[in-house]
Amino acid sequence: MTEIKELVKNQKMMYRAGKTMTYTYRIHQLQKLKEMINRYEPRIYESLNKDLNKSTYEVLATELGFLQQEVNHAIKYLKEWMQPKKVKTPTSHKGAKSFIYKQPYGVTLIIGPWNYPLHLAIAPLIGAIAAGNTAVIKPSELTPYTSELIEEMIQETFEEKYITVVQGDKDVSQELLEQPFDYIFFTGSVPVGKIVMEKASQQLIPVTLELGGKSPCIVDRDAKLEVAARRITWGKFVNAGQTCVAPDYVLVHEDVKQQFTEHLKREIEKMYTANPMESGDYSKIVNDNHFDRLTSYLDEGDIIYGGQTDRTNRLINPTIIEKVDWDSKIMQDEIFGPLLPILTFNQLEEVYDHVEHSRNPLALYYFSENEKNQEWITKNISFGGGCINDTMMHLGNNQLPFGGIGTSGIGQYHGKYSFETFTHEKSVLKQTTSFDLAFRYPNSKMGRNIL
Numbered sequence: 001m002t003e004i005k006e007l008v009k010n011q012k013m014m015y016r017a018g019k020t021m022t023y024t025y026r027i028h029q030l031q032k033l034k035e036m037i038n039r040y041e042p043r044i045y046e047s048l049n050k051d052l053n054k055s056t057y058e059v060l061a062t063e064l065g066f067l068q069q070e071v072n073h074a075i076k077y078l079k080e081w082m083q084p085k086k087v088k089t090p091t092s093h094k095g096a097k098s099f100i101y102k103q104p105y106g107v108t109l110i111i112g113p114w115n116y117p118l119h120l121a122i123a124p125l126i127g128a129i130a131a132g133n134t135a136v137i138k139p140s141e142l143t144p145y146t147s148e149l150i151e152e153m154i155q156e157t158f159e160e161k162y163i164t165v166v167q168g169d170k171d172v173s174q175e176l177l178e179q180p181f182d183y184i185f186f187t188g189s190v191p192v193g194k195i196v197m198e199k200a201s202q203q204l205i206p207v208t209l210e211l212g213g214k215s216p217c218i219v220d221r222d223a224k225l226e227v228a229a230r231r232i233t234w235g236k237f238v239n240a241g242q243t244c245v246a247p248d249y250v251l252v253h254e255d256v257k258q259q260f261t262e263h264l265k266r267e268i269e270k271m272y273t274a275n276p277m278e279s280g281d282y283s284k285i286v287n288d289n290h291f292d293r294l295t296s297y298l299d300e301g302d303i304i305y306g307g308q309t310d311r312t313n314r315l316i317n318p319t320i321i322e323k324v325d326w327d328s329k330i331m332q333d334e335i336f337g338p339l340l341p342i343l344t345f346n347q348l349e350e351v352y353d354h355v356e357h358s359r360n361p362l363a364l365y366y367f368s369e370n371e372k373n374q375e376w377i378t379k380n381i382s383f384g385g386g387c388i389n390d391t392m393m394h395l396g397n398n399q400l401p402f403g404g405i406g407t408s409g410i411g412q413y414h415g416k417y418s419f420e421t422f423t424h425e426k427s428v429l430k431q432t433t434s435f436d437l438a439f440r441y442p443n444s445k446m447g448r449n450i451l
């Protein structure tokens, strides 16, 4: 493996040569990426199963399906996205025309997490390629089979001086952050996001930070409880709750709590059986540290459903907990596992304070039939993105920008927004030389002289 410094230097040379900028080159690379994903499909299922025990259904729904849609979309719209845009010019600039050129940043760094290790390494890469950049990908060390596969796929498909994978832990990541990249795209935790931003600030490298947080799920008195329970069960327990936009906890109206909880239990059993850890088809917790962190939360409230754990295989059954304190660890930390605390409210205004408690969530989900209340929640509470009467589905619509706000992140991507994230909008004013307006100069004679 070429030294990290050398590798970035080679990519800089490649970028400067201008090859990555043409439409023909970009489209060809996107097509190669699409073929790569198709070609490796069986191995992708295998490696994600080894790392996280992901089922074929989950891989297809949350990793492969998303990437196929994203790359097809980029292939379809690339030409349109790349066009320089002519904009209006004020009359004070008579004779001039104004344009916005779509300039790639150059050499980019993509750092990925472990929970959707393929999706979250390749989705930003689609944006980087479409926008005409080169890229270094640093996948997570916690999913070794998938990271190894990503390296193999990329190595087989692209030249190292164009796109390459560097594997390793936080030390390798920090070494990468010392390099003179032109853009850094980071997906991961809030504490590491702060480190990335601090490092990037030393060289004034622009960043996108796709972070996490506690995403609330609010179920109001007038919600359709059965469908709410079904959609929350799906959003919470897919990948055993190890999803950045998973509902972290439920805030349900006091009057419907009992009924909602009964629906929730039924939906869990319909989707996952009464004992999913025996099904062989239920995601496992990524490592012992996360397993121990999650099981330590089990004492912080009353378990009203689930609670079974298996440390050897790192499995935790879907679990519902009530009577948790807002100051307990489970309500302070991002849970990132299959434990669902249920808390209650009486007035919608209370929800505001509760959500503020965990500040700027990445996602928020509100279940209600009342449009006025839907608007109130949407307008008054700060969150990255979310759904009314659903969970997580906003992420799958590439017409919607995906990203956080405040502590849940900076920047956005998906669809056209991925292209824009990896593109600098360069303003260019083209002035005529066939005449000159004298009034702009302090000495108006100057203007006439240059004609």
Ligand code: NAD
Residues within 6 Å of the ligand: 111, 112, 113, 114, 115, 116, 120, 138, 139, 140, 141, 168, 169, 170, 173, 174, 187, 188, 189, 190, 192, 193, 195, 196, 209, 210, 211, 212, 213, 243, 244, 245, 334, 336, 362, 404, 409
């Ligand atoms: P993490 O922050 O621990 O690791 C992410 C990446 O950073 C890994 O590649 C890791 O090697 C690297 N890293 C770790 N420590 C580092 C350090 N000190 N310096 C430099 N690099 C370092 O995150 P994770 O545990 O892999 O992922 C879980 C987190 O990611 C959760 O908080 C989740 O909400 C968030 N997440 C966010 C999104 C999103 O799209 N917003 C998606 C998935 C996960």
